[in-house]
Amino acid sequence: MKKHNFNAGPSILPDVVLQNAAKAIIDFNGSGLSLLSISHRTKDFEDVLNEAQTLFRELLHIPDNYKIFFVSGGASTQFFHIPANFLKTKAGYVNTGVWSKKAIKEAKHYGEVQVVASSEDKNFTYIPKGFAIPADLDYLYICSNNTIYGSEYKVDIDSPVPLIADMSSDIMSRPVDVSKYAMIYGGAQKNLAPAGVTFVIIRDDMLEKVVRELPSMMNVNTHVANNSMFNTPPVFPIYVMNETLRWLKAQGGVEEIYRRNLEKAELLYNEIDRNSLFRGTVEKEDRSLMNICFVMSEGNEELAPEFMEFAKERGMVGIKGHRLVGGFRASCYNACPKESVEALVACMQEFEKMKANQ
Numbered sequence: 001m002k003k004h005n006f007n008a009g010p011s012i013l014p015d016v017v018l019q020n021a022a023k024a025i026i027d028f029n030g031s032g033l034s035l036l037s038i039s040h041r042t043k044d045f046e047d048v049l050n051e052a053q054t055l056f057r058e059l060l061h062i063p064d065n066y067k068i069f070f071v072s073g074g075a076s077t078q079f080f081h082i083p084a085n086f087l088k089t090k091a092g093y094v095n096t097g098v099w100s101k102k103a104i105k106e107a108k109h110y111g112e113v114q115v116v117a118s119s120e121d122k123n124f125t126y127i128p129k130g131f132a133i134p135a136d137l138d139y140l141y142i143c144s145n146n147t148i149y150g151s152e153y154k155v156d157i158d159s160p161v162p163l164i165a166d167m168s169s170d171i172m173s174r175p176v177d178v179s180k181y182a183m184i185y186g187g188a189q190k191n192l193a194p195a196g197v198t199f200v201i202i203r204d205d206m207l208e209k210v211v212r213e214l215p216s217m218m219n220v221n222t223h224v225a226n227n228s229m230f231n232t233p234p235v236f237p238i239y240v241m242n243e244t245l246r247w248l249k250a251q252g253g254v255e256e257i258y259r260r261n262l263e264k265a266e267l268l269y270n271e272i273d274r275n276s277l278f279r280g281t282v283e284k285e286d287r288s289l290m291n292i293c294f295v296m297s298e299g300n301e302e303l304a305p306e307f308m309e310f311a312k313e314r315g316m317v318g319i320k321g322h323r324l325v326g327g328f329r330a331s332c333y334n335a336c337p338k339e340s341v342e343a344l345v346a347c348m349q350e351f352e353k354m355k356a357n358q
């Protein structure tokens, strides 16, 4: 049976990327050696790293006054690296769910944190808007797509202070006006690569704003100055990321993938809204294109385990919602084909019919 992969992360990667990665593990570039067994200082690997940076810049239209580097440690390491580098007195954070809360917790080790807006009052079912951004903040921090709650910023907000965004779960899924951000970063294990590599896009002026003496690995300048090679970079995830970026370019780039993502999300949200057995959990205008959360509608809550089983029997994988939201979450990342979303929609329709006839 065909499996439809809706895992939230690590998650679906394009078939061709997996095939190329499998080949490279056995024989990298016809060298007779595995990608896993060569030095990161070889020209062949440096070419991969440089190409990944070039493609990142090209696909997201990153201006020349930004640097891109790749490190390990996951997005969670950036939760404390960011304040370590840039929080001198007070930083602003928008609390839109688990991942911003974790970032807030870590920032408190370094200075004052002002939560300038929060959607916690309604269990993170919306994105706060129109909030004031104090001019005395060292930076403002947002999480652009909330993987667990399924909410997403639809605009690149204007900020009078440097804007830093965690784009772990929506990077390369939609066009971004990079020039509005001082820094964009994320774990690559959703839209780009297996777990193990974190991307950082940082504006040049930020490199001069590091506020304290730091161990080398924590200082952003170390990674920029050494072009992601200060220590051994995560070679395999970077290789896979480069293959995914090549694939994305061949698909028509971020603009085309965004069109497809809109189409997929519309298909599924339309069904969630139409089907009497389900309801969405997030305000319509803030619904994520990547992580589509829904629950059984009122009065039908007890059907959840049955639908889960029903969907599983039809090849749906990874649609169990996070325990904090319950219900279901279909993560429709870039590599998730429209056919998988259509299969899930068909499954929801079939379930509704079956229940109506019982």
Ligand code: PMP
Pocket: 009, 073, 074, 075, 076, 077, 099, 143, 145, 146, 147, 148, 166, 167, 168, 169, 187, 188
């Ligand atoms: N931010 C977001 C939005 C995430 O979805 C995740 C992981 N799911 C993280 C941060 C944490 O990433 P990592 O596991 O790479 O530390």
